[in-house]
Amino acid sequence: IAFVRICSGKFERGMEAMHVQGGRKIKLATGTTMMADDRAIVDEAYAGDIVGLFDPGIFSIGDTICTGKKPVQFAGIPTFAPELFARVTQVDTLKRKQFVKGMEQLAQEGAIQIFRELGAGMESVIVGVVGTLQFEVLEQRLKSEYHVEVRRQPLPYTDIRWIVNEPGTIDIPGLSLTRDTLRVEDMRGGKLLLFTSPWNIDWATDHNKELKLSEFGNVEF
Structure with a gap:
């Protein structure tokens, strides 16, 4: 599961969105919220909400998912040098x-x-x-x-x-x-x-x- 924060707009289960870093459209089939061991399917979510998306291995920390004709990409999270x-x-x-x-x-x-x-x-x-x-x-x-x-x-x-x-x-x-x-x-x-x-x-x-x-x-x- 990859956790995402909705910055603007509305999430709907089954909607299509653009994975900007991957350069392809994906279907957001299932949104999940978690509290301790409890999980719940989310049909709708709004700005400020955090939902978990099924990750087939395409998401990385700092990736952007968006809808609309013009892709939006937030600045990447800096990667610090290992020692x-x-x-x-x-x-x-x-x-x-x-x-x-x-x-x-x-x-x-x-x-x-x-x-x-x-x-x-x-x-x-x-x-x-x-x-x-x-x-x-x-x-x-x-x-x-x-x-x-x-x-x-x-x-x-x-x-x-x-x-x-x-x-x-x-x-x-x-x-x-x-x-x-x-x-x-x-x-x-x-x-x-x-x-x-x-x-x-x-x-x-x-x-x-x-x-x-x-x-x-x-x-x-």
Whole structure:
């Protein structure tokens, strides 16, 4: 279930709306309100109300849903930089689907941030967290909810920066970077750089004058 706040207008069960970030129309078949363990189906809701929508895996924190001819998109919620990084792989390669599904859903919840090297698949992912406890929660939830055991390999990266240049205006593979700087992308396709020290960040900006970096994701410049 994805919880949404109605900012204006009226929600009606079964109405069609535009999922702006996904670029497609969806049917809001069922609205739900929750109080402790009690759930109730909502036929109508108005500005200020919070309803739960069935999420087939398309919603992320900060997404906008709207009706009308002209799509409305609110500013994205800034994504803060994680401080600890590790490479996570599944122990049983036959459980790849469960591993990918679990990682993506936990990332959508905001419990972790996941990245992958440019051009790589989801066989192993780089996980970024704020505290070590998040790694332990990740491993436990993958095991209990998705029946997947994983290996965790700590990585030496200490800093992460989002590349905020307009798409196509910079050659990311051709950037002049130190050998221990890693090019990655997030779930939304945003391009980032992982650094092992602030000195490497200065190297990247000094040797690539056109490069624009940000400590936060989903920020408009």
